[in-house]
Structures are given as C-alpha cells and as structure tokens.
Amino acid sequence: MSAHEIETDVVIVGAGPVGLFAVFELGLLDLKCHLLDILDRPGGQCAELYPEKPIYDIPGFPVITGQELTDNLLKQVAPFGPEFHYNRMVVSLEKQEDGRFRLVDDEGQAYVCSVVVVAAGGGSFQPKRPPVPDIADYEGTSVFYAVRRMEDFRDQDVMIVGGGDSALDWVLNLAPLVRSLTLVHRRDNFRAAPVSVGRMKELVAQGKMRFVLGQMKELHGADGQLTSVSVRTAGGEENIPVTRLLPFFGLTMKLGPVADWGLELNDNLIAVDTEKFESSVPGVFAIGDINHYPGKLKLILSGFHEAALMAQAAKKIISPDERLVFQYTTSSTRLQRKLGVKK
Amino acid sequence: MTRITFVEADGTRHEIEAENGSSVMETAIKNGVPGIIGECGGACTCATCHVYVEPEWVEKTGVPSPMEEDMLDFAFEVRPNSRLSCQIIVSDELDGLVVDVPTQQA
Incomplete structure (x- = not known):
C-alpha cells in the first residue's frame, strides 16, 4: 500500500x-x-x-x-x-x-x-481467456496473461501462444532464462514486428527454442500445476511438456x-x-x-x-x-x- | 433479398432474408442469431463474429484480407474456412450462403 x-x-x-x-x-x-x-x-x-x-x-x-x-x-x-x-x-x-x-x-x-x-x-x-478446457484451474499458477516477474519463468518449460508483438517480445525476453521454449501460432505469418520474427527464427535455427504451427487443444496437469499441452498441428496432434503457459489472444x-x-x-x-x-x-x-x-x-x-x-x-x-x-x-x-x- | 443460413454449433438453423450491402455479421445481430457478438461493431478489430463458411461457398465469399487474417489470430478454433462475418458483404451472388457459428467466440 x-x-x-x-x-x-x-x-x-x-x-x-x-x-x-x-x-x-x-x-x-x-x-x-x-x-x-x-x-x-x-x-x-x-x-x-x-x-x-x-x-x-x-x-x-x-x-x-x-x-x-x-x-x-x-x-x-x-x-x-x-x-x-x-x-x-x-x-x-x-x-x-x-x-x-x-x-x-x-x-x-x-x-x-x-x-x-x-x-x-x-x-x-482484460486479456482474453482461450476456450481451452480447464484453463481457469491453472491461472495464476501455471497460466499467465502477462509477465509481471520474469523470475517466475526461470528454468521452466514455457509455451507462448500468439503471433503479435506481446507474444514475440516475450519469446525474445524469456528465451535466455527458461529451460525450454515453444512458440505456438496458427499460421506462418506474424503480426509482430518483422525484426522480432527474424530474431525468433534465428533462435529456432540455433536450436534454442521451437516454433510449432498449430492451435492449443488440451491442457494436462493437476492441482494448478501444468505438465503438458496438446497442440493440434497439420500433421495431427503433439503433446509438449509445459510448466508455464502464456496465451496472447488480445483483449x-x-x-x-x-x-x-x-x-x-x-x-x-x-x-x-x-x-x-x-x-x-x-x-x-x-x-x-x-x-x-x-x-x-x-x-x-x-x-x-x-x-x-x-x-x-x-x-x-x-x-x-x-x-x-x-x-x-x-x-x-x-x-x-x-x-x-x-x- | 438474399437468403443466408446460420447454423449454430448444436445444429439449430436460422434462415434469414439479408439485405444486400450489409455485412453477414450485421444480418446475424439484427436477427438475433445466437453466438455472433460483433463486440467492435464491425471494425474488424475484435474477432467475435467468427464463422465457418461452408466449403462450397468459400470461393464466392473470397479470402480474408491481411487485416482480417491478423484479427483471426484472436479467434479460437480457426480453420481454413474461417472468416470474420463483418467482412463478408451480402450480395445476390451469396444467395443461399450457409455459415456455421463456432461453439465459442473469442
């Protein structure tokens, strides 16, 4: 106060x-x-x-x-x-x-x-909550709509969803301190600034993160602690280990x-x-x-x-x-x- | 007048006489079709009028503009036939159009 x-x-x-x-x-x-x-x-x-x-x-x-x-x-x-x-x-x-x-x-x-x-x-x-089943159970513990403290993401398996500047900025900011990082976006075009997209692609090329073309389908975990997220991709479905999820779907x-x-x-x-x-x-x-x-x-x-x-x-x-x-x-x-x- | 059919996620059909020149979103709102919100009023800035155009109509309704594609990022369960209905303008060409309303808007 x-x-x-x-x-x-x-x-x-x-x-x-x-x-x-x-x-x-x-x-x-x-x-x-x-x-x-x-x-x-x-x-x-x-x-x-x-x-x-x-x-x-x-x-x-x-x-x-x-x-x-x-x-x-x-x-x-x-x-x-x-x-x-x-x-x-x-x-x-x-x-x-x-x-x-x-x-x-x-x-x-x-x-x-x-x-x-x-x-x-x-x-x-206020941030939009994606209609993924049970997402509310993880909010505040594993699912966040903004980054208040970067330390909360250190050594975590982080998934960021979205293609705008918020998503890409946090990809670039969090990349150095997380255990693993996955960006999920529904298409190969991004609204974010091209320079950020370019830097993200470099990180992918260096093997420091993954970019997955697809959409979130299901969350897995218990007691507010997320363990993985299933993503629907063109090739089917992939289950990716995730302990911190940052969805950016606008306001x-x-x-x-x-x-x-x-x-x-x-x-x-x-x-x-x-x-x-x-x-x-x-x-x-x-x-x-x-x-x-x-x-x-x-x-x-x-x-x-x-x-x-x-x-x-x-x-x-x-x-x-x-x-x-x-x-x-x-x-x-x-x-x-x-x-x-x-x- | 042009006939447009909205199909709710549970299969309920709404067949509506639409006015040429107005948008498919406006047609839905004016006739109280559930599941189409149009929060921004048709400015292509909210993604709450998301619909799926039935495959045989995709050619006639055309493809989303880059701005609409950007906004579709904020919609959920986006498919290749996803459109924002505020960006589809009713014309004689679209007489008989069928669009599906998603289970949830953004």
Whole structure:
C-alpha cells in the first residue's frame, strides 16, 4: 500500500473520449481531475479498437479517426492540467466518514476525492481467456496473461501462444532464462514486428527454442500445476511438456471491479438519472457507454452531453454555497482565461 | 433479398432474408442469431463474429484480407474456412450462403 494518498476534486475512471471531455467540463468549473485507465494510453476504445477507423457522427467533424479525436480532446483539456495514471485498474471504492470517497488502484495507490466519475465504457480491457478446457484451474499458477516477474519463468518449460508483438517480445525476453521454449501460432505469418520474427527464427535455427504451427487443444496437469499441452498441428496432434503457459489472444472488455462498488446496475450497466447522470450512490456519477437510462444511446456525443450535465452537479457537491452562473466559452472572459486564450 | 443460413454449433438453423450491402455479421445481430457478438461493431478489430463458411461457398465469399487474417489470430478454433462475418458483404451472388457459428467466440 502506497503511503502517499492523492487528494483531488474528482477522480475519473476511464480515459476514453467521454472521460477526457469530462475533464474539460469540470475544468471550466475549476475542478481538478485525476484520470485512471487500464490501458497504457488515453483514448479508450477509440485508441484500442479503432485508432485508424473513421468516425462519422461526431458533430462538426464529417469524418475523424479515433486517434485524431483522442489527440484533439487531449489538446482541448490540456489547459486544465489533468493528471493521468495509466495501466491502473481501480479495485475498490469506499465512502469515508468525512463524506469523501477513497479509491484504491491495483498498485495500491489511494485517491481521495469529493466526486467520482465512472467513464469506463464497456468496462476494463482484460486479456482474453482461450476456450481451452480447464484453463481457469491453472491461472495464476501455471497460466499467465502477462509477465509481471520474469523470475517466475526461470528454468521452466514455457509455451507462448500468439503471433503479435506481446507474444514475440516475450519469446525474445524469456528465451535466455527458461529451460525450454515453444512458440505456438496458427499460421506462418506474424503480426509482430518483422525484426522480432527474424530474431525468433534465428533462435529456432540455433536450436534454442521451437516454433510449432498449430492451435492449443488440451491442457494436462493437476492441482494448478501444468505438465503438458496438446497442440493440434497439420500433421495431427503433439503433446509438449509445459510448466508455464502464456496465451496472447488480445483483449476483451469486462465490467470488472465496478460491479462490486454497490452501485445499482441494470444489465451490467450503471443506472443513472438523466438530470445529473448520478448513480444510486450520491457523488458517484456514470457517463458514456457504461451508464443506462431510458432511451440511452451508446454514442460518443451522448457521453459528451452527459459530461456537461454531470459537471454542473459535481460542482454543486464540491462548492455547495457558490452560485453557479452558466457561461459560454465564446463570450465569457473568465472561461477564456481558464482556457488560456485570454490574459 | 438474399437468403443466408446460420447454423449454430448444436445444429439449430436460422434462415434469414439479408439485405444486400450489409455485412453477414450485421444480418446475424439484427436477427438475433445466437453466438455472433460483433463486440467492435464491425471494425474488424475484435474477432467475435467468427464463422465457418461452408466449403462450397468459400470461393464466392473470397479470402480474408491481411487485416482480417491478423484479427483471426484472436479467434479460437480457426480453420481454413474461417472468416470474420463483418467482412463478408451480402450480395445476390451469396444467395443461399450457409455459415456455421463456432461453439465459442473469442
């Protein structure tokens, strides 16, 4: 547990387009934000699922890619100095005695804030579990979806499955310290960087590892300890000794720990009102794809609208005595100063 | 209109009138065919609309693009006739097409 707590006005869970725009709307009201995201960069689904794909329904932009939209939003929120925490998942949310909220992420960092905004889209991106029978029995002991400590793989019989950069990078990193290494991929083409593929092929030529063209079929072992994996190949089936398995099948979205925060859910989505987009717990708001209300449309533009209304309600919680005068960025000198466009 | 048949892993058949120009994935989602998810909405970025094209139709549906091949790496139980159904566009040519839905999507 980290000794240093971060105190801020608002913690935003999720740095996708809607979480980013929330920084803008909250910033205009002088609220300071910290954002957490499970990915290693901002943009959420826009960055992870379709960075290059055109989006046609952002008002004012006949066409814009997910990456361009993300870049523009980052530029738009820069004047408000949001602080980003990537590769983090919020694991718990509790209300403190002083009425503020305390969130803790998966690295033990605590955040204390007056308002929580859940803008987590489809949930958190988590590694896909291949549908191999009994794989869950070995997770955390013999099957891993990421390498946290390389030492866990020393002198082990390691099998890596996949053809992308994660698979190939770990082949190259783990090769020097394992007892045996097998890469399994369904085809002879790789998505990974050609230079990594070239280095892998050199290792194969030197007899330091094997490449098997095929797909995982069955796991063998007991009590969480894997002993071998059967692989279906063009020639039939091969049983390969394996004590550590690393499957890399990309990411999928799961609601994750949000489900345990005591918020009223509606079919895995957070139920909110349509005035403030507040959840069943006062002070915890949900905006974007993760919320539900009658007539909800999962559109980025709907999330933007929700962010604006949420911000007004958040301000009233944080500064209950301050009279809120609604202002436009086009004409308000005060807002323009905040945006850094007027001195 | 073009007729497309989806066969679930347990053999249940869904015969659907599909709209030309839409994708086979969209046809499945619109008609509630179980087992086709389309998590990314048809951007070829998720591999949850995986189907097996019945062998006699493989020639007409064509082969996956390199991008689709890359994404098929994330599907499970990939076979030579595997396709992502969001990348097959319905046309008169495909009238009578039969695709099998896998036991599990990625």
